[in-house]
Amino acid sequence: MKKNIWKNLGMAVLVSAALVSCKKDLDRTPTNATTANDVYSTPLGYKQSLAKVYGAFALTSSVGADKSDLGGIDAGTSDFIRLYWSAQEWTTEEALCAWNNTDVPDFHNLNWGPNNTLLNGLYNRCIYQITVANAYIRESTDDKLASRGITGADADNARKYRAEARFLRAYQYWVLMDLFGNPPYVDETTPIGKYLPEQITRAKLFAYIESELKAIEPALAAPRQNEYGRADQAADWALLARMYLNAEVYLGSGNAKNTEAITYASKVIGAGYTLMSSYQRLFLADNNLSNTETILSVNYDGVNTQNYGGTTYIVNAAINSDMNPASFGVPSGGWGGNRSTRNLPLLFADRTGTTDKRAMFYGTNQEISNVNEFTQGLAVTKYKNLLQNGTAAPSTGGTYCSVDFPLFRLAEMYLIYAEATLRGGTGGNTGTALTYVNALRTRAYAGSIAGNITQASLTLNFLLDERGRELYWEGFRRTDLIRYGLFTSATYLWPWKGGIRDGKGVEAYRTLFPIPSSDLNNNPNLKQNTGY
Numbered sequence: 245m246k247k248n249i250w251k252n253l254g255m256a257v258l259v260s261a262a263l264v265s266c267k268k269d270l271d272r273t274p275t276n277a278t279t280a281n282d283v284y285s286t287p288l289g290y291k292q293s294l295a296k297v298y299g300a301f302a303l304t305s306s307v308g309a310d311k312s313d314l315g316g317i318d319a320g321t322s323d324f325i326r327l328y329w330s331a332q333e334w335t336t337e338e339a340l341c342a343w344n345n346t347d348v349p350d351f352h353n354l355n356w357g358p359n360n361t362l363l364n365g366l367y368n369r370c371i372y373q374i375t376v377a378n379a380y381i382r383e384s385t386d387d388k389l390a391s392r393g394i395t396g397a398d399a400d401n402a403r404k405y406r407a408e409a410r411f412l413r414a415y416q417y418w419v420l421m422d423l424f425g426n427p428p429y430v431d432e433t434t435p436i437g438k439y440l441p442e443q444i445t446r447a448k449l450f451a452y453i454e455s456e457l458k459a460i461e462p463a464l465a466a467p468r469q470n471e472y473g474r475a476d477q478a479a480d481w482a483l484l485a486r487m488y489l490n491a492e493v494y495l496g497s498g499n500a501k502n503t504e505a506i507t508y509a510s511k512v513i514g515a516g517y518t519l520m521s522s523y524q525r526l527f528l529a530d531n532n533l534s535n536t537e538t539i540l541s542v543n544y545d546g547v548n549t550q551n552y553g554g555t556t557y558i559v560n561a562a563i564n565s566d567m568n569p570a571s572f573g574v575p576s577g578g579w580g581g582n583r584s585t586r587n588l589p590l591l592f593a594d595r596t597g598t599t600d601k602r603a604m605f606y607g608t609n610q611e612i613s614n615v616n617e618f619t620q621g622l623a624v625t626k627y628k629n630l631l632q633n634g635t636a637a638p639s640t641g642g643t644y645c646s647v648d649f650p651l652f653r654l655a656e657m658y659l660i661y662a663e664a665t666l667r668g669g670t671g672g673n674t675g676t677a678l679t680y681v682n683a684l685r686t687r688a689y690a691g692s693i694a695g696n697i698t699q700a701s702l703t704l705n706f707l708l709d710e711r712g713r714e715l716y717w718e719g720f721r722r723t724d725l726i727r728y729g730l731f732t733s734a735t736y737l738w739p740w741k742g743g744i745r746d747g748k749g750v751e752a753y754r755t756l757f758p759i760p761s762s763d764l765n766n767n768p769n770l771k772q773n774t775g776y
Contacts, residue, residue: 280383286394291405293383328366337584343616357758382432417452425773473543478540493726517539529573542651561582586738591716599695615740655715708728
């Protein structure tokens with residue numbers, strides 16, 4: 245397990261010690277013989293227990309055999325990154341799925357409802373991860389540490405772990421706020437057992453996440469000083485910067501926080517991160533090695549942490565058997581699912597990559613007349629289960645991937661700084677913004693300044709396109725299009741938007757996903773989002 249944090253944190257212990265579930269009640273008592281006092285009886289136990297909080301992002305086995313815990317979907321589909329990526333990409337011009345599985349076409353058609361099983365799975369996955377974090381936070385209070393004889397340096401470490409669990413909880417609440425708006429709310433003080441949580445408004449959830457991230461900042465490790473794959477202060481700042489950039493979406497028009505976005509993006513930029521010299525290296529199987537750009541990732545290992553989600557899903561679903569799966573490091577793979585609409589490759593001057601090296605596509609047919617035909621539309625070859633030397637990463641069965649998925653990286657902070665500056669935030673300047681954008685473009689053009697732009701070309705519309713070129717297939721596009729007012733409107737169309745070949749505008753309320761009917765039926769405290 246060369247790259248994941250689970251080995252250092254002792255994940256094997258926790259797989260057999262699931263303390264919580266998210267079936268109907270958000271907090272439940274243990275159902276096995278291992279109690280909290282057993283698990284948290286030693287300093288090592290606290291570190292091992294933290295692995296469960298992180299592991300909920302990438303290990304579907306921690307949910308248990310009962311599929312109903314995540315809305316009745318299978319374990320492979322229930323992986324957080326797979327569900328989140330699909331919700332953020334299938335709903336936009338960046339990805340169209342050829343599979344006609346139940347509820348998949350709803351995403352392309354922008355016609356989902358509160359019974360969509362994949363949306364229900366994503367909602368429940370987020371709540372499950374919050375529940376796991378709550379359990380850890382509850383068991384790591386100063387009183388609990390003292391009662392168990394955890395003192396001195398061991399207690400200080402446990403407090404740092406607690407701050408990380410609070411960060412991961414805040415991240416999941418941000419996901420719920422961004423996608424569902426007004427979810428139920430619980431924290432470590434919520435009673436254990438049968439409890440129907442109250443609904444929190446989007447504005448109050450924004451304030452809660454903001455206060456949590458600021459409160460835990462001093463307790464987190466300094467930037468780049470934690471183990472790879474674990475949260476530190478830079479991850480904290482990066483989430484604040486991202487949230488502030490979207491503040492008017494979450495809080496309403498007139499509530500911009502672009503100055504704050506500049507402040508926190510600048511803190512990350514000044515923390516010692518640098519752009520990787522090669523864009524492609526960011527998306528290879530050994531992208532953990534000498535990675536100076538990624539701030540926080542969800543880590544996958546093709547031998548030791550296998551499931552059909554995460555980057556295993558992203559790599560395999562993006563190719564078919566005719567594309568020589570072995571050349572992507574998955575000789576047994578090739579699922580023929582996700583490809584791009586023409587709008588994505590058209591963002592690049594030359595899709596063959598001879599100019600902008602970020603353009604990584606396969607095929608010649610950009611037009612899609614049949615949604616279910618994978619070879620219509622260009623395949624995206626950005627992620628590969630290959631090592632930097634070109635050989636395949638170890639992979640049991642020739643399918644599972646070891647590519648770590650970046651949740652935050654420096655390039656996004658450059659783009660946040662630039663956009664927030666153009667949107668009127670103070671503390672930044674357009675000259676610096678141009679320098680940051682051109683740094684991305686110089687890398688994209690293999691070190692040449694041929695792709696650099698002038699100050700006059702640095703506009704908000706350019707930045708939206710540049711975000712598409714730099715961050716495509718990393719789970720940003722839905723959020724970006726909503727911020728620009730283009731997600732549901734007829735102002736910007738792409739093939740099969742709204743379910744027709746040339747695209748159409750849809751109802752404005754679809755900027756939020758619905759609260760699942762199953763949760764509404766079980767909890768009378770919840771109210772459905774407008775339009776559903």
